Amino acid sequence: MDLRVSIASLSLRHPIMLASGILGTTPSMLIKAYNSGASAVITKSLTMSPRDGYPNPVIARVPCGLINAIGLANPGVKNYLDECLEVKDELTRISVIFSIAGFSVNEYVKVAELVTEYGIGKALELNLSCPHVEETRLFSEDPKLTAQVVRAVCDATSLPVFVKVGLTANISEVVESAIKHGASAITAINTIKAMAIDIRAKKPILAAKYGGLSGPAIKPIALRVIYDLYEEFKVPLIGVGGISSWEDVVEFLMAGATAIQVGTIVYKRGLRVFKDLLKGLMNFMHNEGFSSLKDLIGIAH
Numbered sequence: 001m002d003l004r005v006s007i008a009s010l011s012l013r014h015p016i017m018l019a020s021g022i023l024g025t026t027p028s029m030l031i032k033a034y035n036s037g038a039s040a041v042i043t044k045s046l047t048m049s050p051r052d053g054y055p056n057p058v059i060a061r062v063p064c065g066l067i068n069a070i071g072l073a074n075p076g077v078k079n080y081l082d083e084c085l086e087v088k089d090e091l092t093r094i095s096v097i098f099s100i101a102g103f104s105v106n107e108y109v110k111v112a113e114l115v116t117e118y119g120i121g122k123a124l125e126l127n128l129s130c131p132h133v134e135e136t137r138l139f140s141e142d143p144k145l146t147a148q149v150v151r152a153v154c155d156a157t158s159l160p161v162f163v164k165v166g167l168t169a170n171i172s173e174v175v176e177s178a179i180k181h182g183a184s185a186i187t188a189i190n191t192i193k194a195m196a197i198d199i200r201a202k203k204p205i206l207a208a209k210y211g212g213l214s215g216p217a218i219k220p221i222a223l224r225v226i227y228d229l230y231e232e233f234k235v236p237l238i239g240v241g242g243i244s245s246w247e248d249v250v251e252f253l254m255a256g257a258t259a260i261q262v263g264t265i266v267y268k269r270g271l272r273v274f275k276d277l278l279k280g281l282m283n284f285m286h287n288e289g290f291s292s293l294k295d296l297i298g299i300a301h
């Protein structure tokens, strides 16, 4: 059975990747996730300077999902890359995608340059859509800003550039702009701005008040976005949002995703989900008579 997929210069053994922000906070966790069965692993979004993020609580559990407002906490790209050097051989053997974030076009460019220089990553994923960090969210709400940042990063790196978008009313314009200016793939979607209130304390649960909703609650929305983008654009799509079972994986592929990412389900059930999802996908393909994953992609159209 042929489960391999290609996205720009990236060749993956199968379509199930680890999403950004989940376990990718240390290089050794990336290796562990890959060895547990992920086909590619995305780092936590990295910025130029170290960031503490928001104070606790940063995660609220709600029915059907999580609301997080971590605030792009990360050690800064340079520290992260230096930590990567300690396990460079192992990291270069696997497909590591560096997620990058910034507060200006120039910051995205600088982070991209540094990642490219270290030669560890196989691709970049531009996080233009963190819903609870205003300055980052603005990028994916404005097709002109998207154009600027994608063009500038593509000019500054030899790595393929994936653009991660959020749920906005003008998502199709933003994606069009990203593709026109050099994006090799689109990752959709990021978490959706949301909140939860502690009725005893009579105030929002999260210190940041708002956070991003992930998990099963957003799956039908993310699926719809992938379906729509597949109708409109030719680039590879990476589906993410609430995928929790092998049936969900099949749905996203049928909607048109070339690959998918899992976040919240890994957070909840641990690294064994990769093998479970893959096994379910393979059984389904076998029972339905599919010998190649390519035949499944977009079949629901």
Ligand SMILES: Cc1cc2nc3c(=O)[nH]c(=O)nc-3n(C[C@H](O)[C@H](O)[C@H](O)COP(=O)(O)O)c2cc1C
Pocket: 019, 020, 021, 022, 044, 045, 066, 068, 070, 072, 099, 127, 164, 189, 190, 191, 213, 214, 215, 216, 218, 240, 241, 242, 243, 261, 262, 263, 264, 265
């Ligand atoms: C705790 C947590 C942290 C996250 N951090 C990032 C991040 O740093 N960068 C990013 O692009 N997305 C981040 N995300 C969003 C996920 O990558 C993914 O787009 C979203 O959670 C939807 O997928 P899921 O429902 O499978 O979790 C984060 C999500 C969670 C739950």
